[in-house]
Amino acid sequence: MQSVWTLLSWGSEGWLDDIAYGAFVTVSLALATLPLGLLIGFLIALAKQSSERSLRLAGDIYTTIFRGLPELLTLFLVFFGAQIGIQQAVRLFNPEATVEVNSFISGMIALGVVFSSYASEVFLSAFRAIPHGQYEGGFAVGLSKAQTMRLVVLPQLIRIALPGLANLWLILLKDTSLVSAIGLTDILRQAGVAARVTKHAFLFFGVAALIYLALAIVSSVGISAIERWVGKQEAHR
Amino acid sequence: MSASMQASDIVERPPPPAHGWSRQRILGYGLVALWAVMGIGLVAYLVSAWNSELFQKYAPGYISGVGITLSLVGISIVVGAILSVPIAYGRMSRNPIIAGLAYAYVYFFRGTPLLAQAFLVYYGFGSFRPELDAIGLWWFFREAFNCAVFAFALNTAAYQAEILRGAIESVPRGQWEGAASLGLHKMQTLRKIILPQALIVALRPYGNEVILMIKGSAIVAIITVYDLMGITRLTYSRTFDFQSYLWAAIIYLLIVETLRHAVDWIERRITRHLKR
Numbered sequence: 257m258q259s260v261w262t263l264l265s266w267g268s269e270g271w272l273d274d275i276a277y278g279a280f281v282t283v284s285l286a287l288a289t290l291p292l293g294l295l296i297g298f299l300i301a302l303a304k305q306s307s308e309r310s311l312r313l314a315g316d317i318y319t320t321i322f323r324g325l326p327e328l329l330t331l332f333l334v335f336f337g338a339q340i341g342i343q344q345a346v347r348l349f350n351p352e353a354t355v356e357v358n359s360f361i362s363g364m365i366a367l368g369v370v371f372s373s374y375a376s377e378v379f380l381s382a383f384r385a386i387p388h389g390q391y392e393g394g395f396a397v398g399l400s401k402a403q404t405m406r407l408v409v410l411p412q413l414i415r416i417a418l419p420g421l422a423n424l425w426l427i428l429l430k431d432t433s434l435v436s437a438i439g440l441t442d443i444l445r446q447a448g449v450a451a452r453v454t455k456h457a458f459l460f461f462g463v464a465a466l467i468y469l470a471l472a473i474v475s476s477v478g479i480s481a482i483e484r485w486v487g488k489q490e491a492h493r
Numbered sequence: 494m495s496a497s498m499q500a501s502d503i504v505e506r507p508p509p510p511a512h513g514w515s516r517q518r519i520l521g522y523g524l525v526a527l528w529a530v531m532g533i534g535l536v537a538y539l540v541s542a543w544n545s546e547l548f549q550k551y552a553p554g555y556i557s558g559v560g561i562t563l564s565l566v567g568i569s570i571v572v573g574a575i576l577s578v579p580i581a582y583g584r585m586s587r588n589p590i591i592a593g594l595a596y597a598y599v600y601f602f603r604g605t606p607l608l609a610q611a612f613l614v615y616y617g618f619g620s621f622r623p624e625l626d627a628i629g630l631w632w633f634f635r636e637a638f639n640c641a642v643f644a645f646a647l648n649t650a651a652y653q654a655e656i657l658r659g660a661i662e663s664v665p666r667g668q669w670e671g672a673a674s675l676g677l678h679k680m681q682t683l684r685k686i687i688l689p690q691a692l693i694v695a696l697r698p699y700g701n702e703v704i705l706m707i708k709g710s711a712i713v714a715i716i717t718v719y720d721l722m723g724i725t726r727l728t729y730s731r732t733f734d735f736q737s738y739l740w741a742a743i744i745y746l747l748i749v750e751t752l753r754h755a756v757d758w759i760e761r762r763i764t765r766h767l768k769r
Contacts, residue, residue: 469601
């Protein structure tokens with residue numbers, strides 16, 4: 257029976273290095289997903305606040321679908337769906353080829369799509385909080401539509417949307433644990449391997465949970481720093 | 494600036510409202526058409542891939558899977574609601590120890606993934622088998638379903654406690670004071686004055702929590718519970734037929750949309766007296 261500290265040490269005896277690698281994968285997946293989700297979410301929100309009915313309908317369909325599906329199912333749909341789709345496309349040219357879809361990319365797409373459908377709602381309510389006079393003011397000083405968006409609306413939008421987006425980031429960080437189901441070596445998968453090998457399941461899953469907790473705490477500190485900074489920007493004007 | 498000054502004798506009018514085929518309209522119709530094509534493609538695929546033998550073999554599994562998903566969520570939500578009352582009380586307590594403990598509980602369960610909590614219970618409690626055997630609880634934690642209910646109930650209790658606390662705190666203080674001046678004691682005030690107002694505020698978050706639980710319950714498939722997602726994975730691993738996932742997606746969407754509309758309907762019903 258090894259002691260707990262040997263099990264949690266760095267190196268070939270312990271598992272800390274493996275779990276640290278898992279934490280690295282988790283964080284990089286979340287960081288890679290964030291810009292993708294923010295971009296798609298912003299575009300969907302633009303569509304949903306447009307005066308054109310068909311655009312609103314298209315945006316609403318998107319959110320209804322991806323907010324209604326379980327994240328795990330979305331992940332499997334992307335992972336296996338992309339595998340089958342690409343396989344069939346490649347088979348047209350090369351019947352022998354087999355395709356292995358990257359689970360990191362699949363996770364990024366699936367989580368990004370889920371994140372964006374929630375983010376679009378956050379952006380949408382932020383859009384609604386910006387008075388119409390801001391657009392009219394932008395027009396009155398001769399800014400083009402794109403300039404009004406970039407210089408007038410966006411800085412206010414970010415400030416209003418920040419708390420909602422911070423919440424979504426914390427959810428995203430937790431949702432990354434699902435990719436362990438499609439074989440990505442994140443925190444939870446590494447902890448699972450360690451638990452199977454050493455039979456100390458409670459210890460390793462407990463450590464995994466604590467690492468997620470630590471990531472959440474670090475994120476909260478970072479978020480409040482960003483909020484302070486953004487608040488200061490506002491005060492200076 | 495000077496250029497615009499010179500041009501100022503020409504009155505600049507706001508752009509006319511869009512009519513006909515603006516760029517936005519073309520994009521919007523294109524995207525809606527894309528969704529329509531994907532919907533028709535999905536239906537066409539499911540019709541063309543229809544296999545009544547397969548359907549007869551696996552459809553009962555899907556129905557029992559839906560039953561397990563719903564009962565798992567139902568039990569967890571009810572147990573979580575009961576547990577959430579003392580936690581919400583603790584969060585609002587003035588005693589720093591009680592408040593700190595309740596805060597730590599809520600922070601842990603909201604800060605870690607549900608999947609990690611389920612693993613911690615299902616695999617982790619197995620490490621304590623002798624101890625659990627000794628106190629006669631091993632039969633409970635041997636079943637994956639029970640472990641899932643245990644983890645889910647603790648998890649949703651944390652979220653529901655926050656919903657309850659937020660709702661109670663959303664009722665203005667004057668309501669408490671008014672009730673006190675009428676001679677109602679604390680419990681009466683809570684039951685007759687505060688909760689009826691708080692629950693209107695809490696309805697939508699509660700509805701969202703149920704929906705989140707239904708979506709979150711899909712992860713129990715990973716700890717070998719055959720809920721809707723578990724049945725789907727089993728079917729896929731036996732048939733390698735992608736429609737098994739598509740059917741699951743349709744069923745989940747139906748459940749979630751039904752619930753969402755039910756919450757909307759209830760909210761309209763119970764806020765009738767607030768509409769003018």
